[in-house]
Amino acid sequence: MKGIGVSPGISIGNACIIYKAAIFISGIRVETKEEKDVEAEKFDKAVLSAIEEVNFLREKNALTLNSEESDILDTQIEFLSDPQIRSDVLDKILNENKTASDAVIEVVFAAAQMFGNMEDVYLKTRAADLQDIGNRILNALNHNAQHLPAQFKKNTIIIAEDLSPSETIALDITKVAGFATISGGKTSHAAIIAKARGIPAVVACGKDLLNIENNDIIILDGTSGDVIIRPGDNKIEEYKRKQKKIIEELSFLKALKDLPAKTTDGHTVKMLANISGHTDLEQVFENGGEGVGLFRTELLFIGRESFPSEEEQFQFYKQVAIKSKGKPVIVRTIDIGGDKQLPYFGIPHENNPFLGYRAIRICLNQKDIFLTQLRSILRASVFGNLKIMFPMVSSIDEIRSAKECVQQAKEDLLKSGINFRDDTEIGIMIEVPSAALMADIFAKEVDFFSIGTNDLCQYTLAVDRMNEKVSGLYDHFNPGLLRLIKNVIAQAHKHKINAGLCGEMASDPLATLLLLGMGLDELSMGAASIPYIKNIIIGNSLSKARDVCSNVMKMDNSGTIKRYLEEVSK
Amino acid sequence: MILKDYLIIDPHGMHARPATALLRLARQFKSEFSLKKDGNKIQMKSMLNILSLALKCGDTISVIIEGDDESQAVAAFDNFFNEEMKKF
Numbered sequence: 018m019k020g021i022g023v024s025p026g027i028s029i030g031n032a033c034i035i036y037k038a039a040i041f042i043s044g045i046r047v048e049t050k051e052e053k054d055v056e057a058e059k060f061d062k063a064v065l066s067a068i069e070e071v072n073f074l075r076e077k078n079a080l081t082l083n084s085e086e087s088d089i090l091d092t093q094i095e096f097l098s099d100p101q102i103r104s105d106v107l108d109k110i111l112n113e114n115k116t117a118s119d120a121v122i123e124v125v126f127a128a129a130q131m132f133g134n135m136e137d138v139y140l141k142t143r144a145a146d147l148q149d150i151g152n153r154i155l156n157a158l159n160h161n162a163q164h165l166p167a168q169f170k171k172n173t174i175i176i177a178e179d180l181s182p183s184e185t186i187a188l189d190i191t192k193v194a195g196f197a198t199i200s201g202g203k204t205s206h207a208a209i210i211a212k213a214r215g216i217p218a219v220v221a222c223g224k225d226l227l228n229i230e231n232n233d234i235i236i237l238d239g240t241s242g243d244v245i246i247r248p249g250d251n252k253i254e255e256y257k258r259k260q261k262k263i264i265e266e267l268s269f270l271k272a273l274k275d276l277p278a279k280t281t282d283g284h285t286v287k288m289l290a291n292i293s294g295h296t297d298l299e300q301v302f303e304n305g306g307e308g309v310g311l312f313r314t315e316l317l318f319i320g321r322e323s324f325p326s327e328e329e330q331f332q333f334y335k336q337v338a339i340k341s342k343g344k345p346v347i348v349r350t351i352d353i354g355g356d357k358q359l360p361y362f363g364i365p366h367e368n369n370p371f372l373g374y375r376a377i378r379i380c381l382n383q384k385d386i387f388l389t390q391l392r393s394i395l396r397a398s399v400f401g402n403l404k405i406m407f408p409m410v411s412s413i414d415e416i417r418s419a420k421e422c423v424q425q426a427k428e429d430l431l432k433s434g435i436n437f438r439d440d441t442e443i444g445i446m447i448e449v450p451s452a453a454l455m456a457d458i459f460a461k462e463v464d465f466f467s468i469g470t471n472d473l474c475q476y477t478l479a480v481d482r483m484n485e486k487v488s489g490l491y492d493h494f495n496p497g498l499l500r501l502i503k504n505v506i507a508q509a510h511k512h513k514i515n516a517g518l519c520g521e522m523a524s525d526p527l528a529t530l531l532l533l534g535m536g537l538d539e540l541s542m543g544a545a546s547i548p549y550i551k552n553i554i555i556g557n558s559l560s561k562a563r564d565v566c567s568n569v570m571k572m573d574n575s576g577t578i579k580r581y582l583e584e585v586s587k
Numbered sequence: 588m589i590l591k592d593y594l595i596i597d598p599h600g601m602h603a604r605p606a607t608a609l610l611r612l613a614r615q616f617k618s619e620f621s622l623k624k625d626g627n628k629i630q631m632k633s634m635l636n637i638l639s640l641a642l643k644c645g646d647t648i649s650v651i652i653e654g655d656d657e658s659q660a661v662a663a664f665d666n667f668f669n670e671e672m673k674k675f
Binding site: 088091092095096099100101102128131132135136137139140143146147322323 | 602610635636
């Protein structure tokens with residue numbers, strides 16, 4: 018079976034399947050008093066074991082749970098031991114002749130639906146908690162149902178439809194050796210997480226993945242995209258050899274850790290990493306990262322029930338500032354909306370979320386949210402070298418308003434006598450075509466640019482990168498996109514500001530020479546990719562890269578460009 | 588029996604966290620508790636029931652307490668609705 022390899026490397030391990038179990042009402046009737054008693058008893062036992070499971074989850078993660086997460090678990094226990102739910106379920110068993118699992122589905126999911134229909138956004142989201150406890154009880158009732166272990170065994174390969182951002186926080190993936198998903202693409206969440214952790218991942222494997230059963234031995238090749246189910250001994254041996262070779266190669270690459278990414282003719286490029294929290298930093302430095310080009314702050318906002326307080330945010334940024342030991346860290350302000358929704362935020366359904374209410378647009382409209390974040394970043398700025406970056410900017414008015422907000426946050430802090438670094442640099446993401454075209458003017462307003470190629474590509478080519486029918490058109494070697502990128506870098510340099518790039522393109526080895534030739538100052542990527550890209554830069558010269566770039570800019574289609582780049586990268 | 592009205596002062600209304608705290612508070616007493624809003628009366632034993640009243644900030648809720656320790660219970664409830672609710 019073959020999918021798209023999105024995070025390189027080879028893993029051999031045991032499958033663990035995470036499906037959302039199909040829930041259906043069996044319609045079986047229990048007639049006799051004895052049968053009914055058995056069902057009632059089954060229900061009570063299932064509830065007890067579900068409560069145990071939640072308690073186990075809490076104890077297991079006692080040290081890492083934040084107060085919101087621990088509240089969610091408390092709420093789940095209250096729901097599980099809810100006398101109203103119990104009496105409704107027993108009533109259905111004893112008086113309506115339903116089985117325990119049918120009764121649970123009817124009672125719990127009806128309650129979930131009732132909450133789901135409520136106007137209050139907070140209560141609406143409780144529907145998910147009810148569904149969750151419903152699933153837990155059903156799991157306990159039916160041992161064949163899919164069951165998510167609280168902790169994975171070593172060498173687990175996760176098999177899933179796709180993984181949402183909030184699902185990935187719920188999973189303890191420290192022991193996970195790889196991911197394979199039925200759907201998804203290069204930029205889906207499973208891919209990003211796998212890359213950041215340096216474990217192999219293959220996405221878009223299709224329905225064939227359903228043939229896998231729990232604990233099947235799986236070989237995952239995150240480079241070629243191959244997924245081999247129940248391999249024979251010969252295959253396992255073959256892949257163990259390949260695995261060994263990759264590890265050897267990697268240890269050679271990691272030896273480059275302390276060398277700068279300097280071309281043979283003396284030009285250096287800064288190698289930065291994309292992170293989501295301070296725990297990612299260790300890997301950044303292990304791989305020779307020289308700082309953080311993109312600190313996504315969304316992790317702080319997702320998987321909880323309300324906005325984090327200023328103090329909580331301050332601690333989150335402060336941790337990163339301290340652990341980055343004076344290296345630059347570009348903090349991107351909230352980039353929610355689009356594919357990253359927050360239930361408590363209550364953004365109504367949009368037909369075009371990527372063209373809708375997201376990122377800086379939310380921040381400038383709901384300034385209290387924005388100011389809280391800016392104040393906490395500024396407070397943390399004294400502990401390191403933080404820079405602030407605004408996402409999704411499309412006009413100069415947005416830059417000016419956002420800068421006014423920074424000024425206001427500074428004044429608030431001054432009034433309260435709280436320290437901050439007044440020289441904190443301010444930059445913008447270039448990810449909307451209008452911003453790329455206005456680079457000459459925007460460059461006068463900010464201290465740096467960072468090109469977000471994922472969104473810039475999808476907006477420029479009008480391709481939804483999540484829509485599998487058109488995802489083939491999503492291509493960062495499209496000459497139209499390349500022209501925009503080149504313009505942004507040229508304008509940045511003309512106005513003497515730094516230009517970086519923090520999309521997937523930064524970790525694409527095929528693009529490295531081209532980007533080097535365009536004159537990029539910084540590349541920011543998943544930490545595990547840094548040694549590979551650095552190795553390319555060290556082995557080439559700037560003058561060759563410039564030739565490559567000028568040749569590519571004359572080509573009229575991405576097929577030719579890719580073939581040419583493959584040729585010159587050999 | 589004691590019947591007392593309280594104002595919901597938490598800006599987020601009666602959400603899961605205060606509801607959990609309220610359930611746990613009630614369990615410390617022998618008295619029976621119920622809540623009444625707009626003619627809906629519920630036994631205060633169930634999280635589901637409390638949340639389904641959809642109490643928002645500014646709503647008034649009647650608490651009915653019945654039992655041997657009702658006077659101690661009402662003191663604890665005064666403290667809960669007037670002080671603790673600010674802290675969630």
